[in-house]
Amino acid sequence: MNLLIMGLPGAGKGTQAAKIVEQFKVAHISTGDMFRAAIANQTELGLLAKSYMDGGNLVPDEVTNGIVKERLGQEDIKATGFLLDGYPRTIEQAHALDAALAELGISLDGVINIEIDPAKLQERLSGRIIHKATGETFHKVFNPPAEGYNEEDYYQREDDKPESVARRLEVNISQSQPIIEHYRSKGLVHDIEGDQDIEEVYAEIEKVLSNLK
Numbered sequence: 001m002n003l004l005i006m007g008l009p010g011a012g013k014g015t016q017a018a019k020i021v022e023q024f025k026v027a028h029i030s031t032g033d034m035f036r037a038a039i040a041n042q043t044e045l046g047l048l049a050k051s052y053m054d055g056g057n058l059v060p061d062e063v064t065n066g067i068v069k070e071r072l073g074q075e076d077i078k079a080t081g082f083l084l085d086g087y088p089r090t091i092e093q094a095h096a097l098d099a100a101l102a103e104l105g106i107s108l109d110g111v112i113n114i115e116i117d118p119a120k121l122q123e124r125l126s127g128r129i130i131h132k133a134t135g136e137t138f139h140k141v142f143n144p145p146a147e148g149y150n151e152e153d154y155y156q157r158e159d160d161k162p163e164s165v166a167r168r169l170e171v172n173i174s175q176s177q178p179i180i181e182h183y184r185s186k187g188l189v190h191d192i193e194g195d196q197d198i199e200e201v202y203a204e205i206e207k208v209l210s211n212l213k
């Protein structure tokens with residue numbers, strides 16, 4: 001299956017992606033994770049991405065389109081399928097993705113659109129904690145690690161500070177609607193209610209994906 005997962009910052013894309021990938025064995029391609037890995041490795045791409053990400057702005061389309069196209073062209077993708085998380089984020093990226101997929105002879109099977117009231121997102125992002133050793137995402141209140149936690153084993157994302165969150169929401173709200181409409185016109189979009197428990201959100205997604213298989 002070849003899928004997109006869309007939703008505003010904090011909607012739960014990464015949380016649901018981890019579950020989808022585990023069950024349906026598709027490759028998880030998160031542009032945010034790719035940029036954060038490049039930052040951690042202090043590559044040229046990382047330096048560039050950081051200058052945009054810390055302020056909550058988008059990395060330029062030509063850079064992002066390039067890394068996604070390269071990843072989609074790798075050997076494993078045709079065998080496993082993919083779940084793109086956080087891409088496309090502009091209508092130009094959606095058009096670039098259409099072109100890249102056409103060139104590779106791959107078609108999209110569905111778009112998971114997690115809907116949520118933006119007013120709920122600040123508390124999702126301010127409480128997010130990420131396990132340093134495994135990269136797994138939790139939430140201090142909504143999804144705490146089962147065994148409890150030591151603060152020093154977890155970190156918070158640079159762009160989860162309030163100033164960056166406000167800008168991320170502004171940028172993403174203004175860009176996302178045309179993208180959803182683009183895929184809706186192709187009959188690919190499945191709307192999912194994001195304001196429910198993590199397991200309830202996943203149950204809706206699982207139903208959709210089981211019907212697509």
Ligand code: AP5
Pocket residue numbers: 007008009010011012013014015016031032033035052053054056057058059060064085086087088089090093124125127128129137138139140142143159168194195196197198201
């Ligand atoms: P990216 O990493 O994609 O961040 P984002 O879109 O802002 O989304 P998040 O990862 O913050 O949220 P999420 O939806 O994954 O939520 P999560 O599951 O973690 O992008 C970061 C930056 O990189 C961008 O700002 C940009 O600069 C750059 N970038 C990336 N892609 C780009 C592109 N295509 N073009 C240009 N630039 C790009 O959940 C959030 C929290 O809520 C967690 O703590 C979780 O435990 C909790 N939670 C999840 N679900 C629930 C639930 N149902 N109930 C209660 N709590 C929940």
Ligand code: MG
Pocket residue numbers: 013014015032
């Ligand atoms: Mg994410």
